Amino acid sequence: MPPDTAPLLQATGIDAGYGTMQVLWGVDLDVRAGETVLLLGANGAGKTTFLKSLVGLIEARQGSIRLGGEDVTRLRSSDRMRRGMTYMSELAVFPDLSIEENIRIGAQALGHAHAGARADELYGLFPVLREKRKNPASSLSGGQRKMLGIAKALSAEPKLLVMDEPSAGLSPLFVKEVIRILADLRGRGLALLIAEQNIGFLEVATRVFVLEGGRIRFSGTVAEMSGNQALHRAYFGLK
Structure with a gap:
């Protein structure tokens, strides 16, 4: 994906949480048209909270969300869907x-x-x-x-499919089948944002963001992540 391609989705400085509990601090993430981005992190890292803020199921306390160049930060979830962003929860x-x-x-x-x-x-x-x-x-x-x-x-x-833990509850055999399906969808030009802790999904990713403790700790290509020894030790042990 050329670096000068304008993002289909751009989240900047997202703070979010529930009641008095803050879960996310200044999260930045972008997805370009036709690419697959993996949001990697352990349980409790804040992945679901971030996805819910993107699709409008919870309100971002700070920051902005742009879809196709339009600011959708305060739009309802249904309006974001009409503009091309669809959410697939664990259920x-x-x-x-x-x-x-x-x-x-x-x-x-x-x-x-x-x-x-x-x-x-x-x-x-x-x-x-x-x-x-x-x-x-x-x-x-x-x-x-x-x-x-x-x-x-x-x-x-949708133009962008946002997925929360597509491997949840699946056997290793079915995880491989889901990965195969997503690889096929990627070939059809659909943009994907996949929140996962299963590193098998690196197989279909263009870029990776690592979320830990509500903050982005790494962003880059799969090759760059694999070459970062500290990250490799910390995160490639995830199941």
């Missing part, structure tokens, strides 16, 4: 709804006809979901639920 799906209903909820901003066409396109990417589309999401295996979560997030046709 990812509505378990009591059918697979088809989950996907159509994700695509509700597209209009009925367009949503149907988008669902058909996603069933092509995830054929196991087509076979089970009338079944409740709760009937799926953990790996299949994660696929549905990705499909649900993609149904809105």
Whole structure:
């Protein structure tokens, strides 16, 4: 990605927290169109809080968030989604709804006809979901639920997909499958921001930000991180 490419997402100086507890201090992060950025950190580092501030589920106390050059810091979550940013939480799906209903909820901003066409396109990417589309999401295996979560997030046709711990609750085999799917999405030009503690996701990353104690401790390419011995010892032990 050329260094002079304008960021699709630019978060600058983000402070955030809950009540009297501050979780983030001055976090800076950017994602360019079509690239995959990994936000790496252990449990409790502040990854979920940061993602929630990006997508508008909690309010940033300080700092700014720009999407496609527009300041979206004070916009509602639904307005950020309409501008091209979609969020996939750890839970990812509505378990009591059918697979088809989950996907159509994700695509509700597209209009009925367009949503149907988008669902058909996603069933092509995830054929196991087509076979089970009338079944409740709760009937799926953990790996299949994660696929549905990705499909649900993609149904809105985002420019940027923000993902919180896509490896959560998965076996190593399904983690590899999720990584394969994300590598394919990257090839389709979608920008990805993935918060993880599983270093296997370095395989699909363009750049890495390391979050520790609510602060960014490192930002750079995967090669630069691998060459930093202190970071390598500290973070490559993450599971």
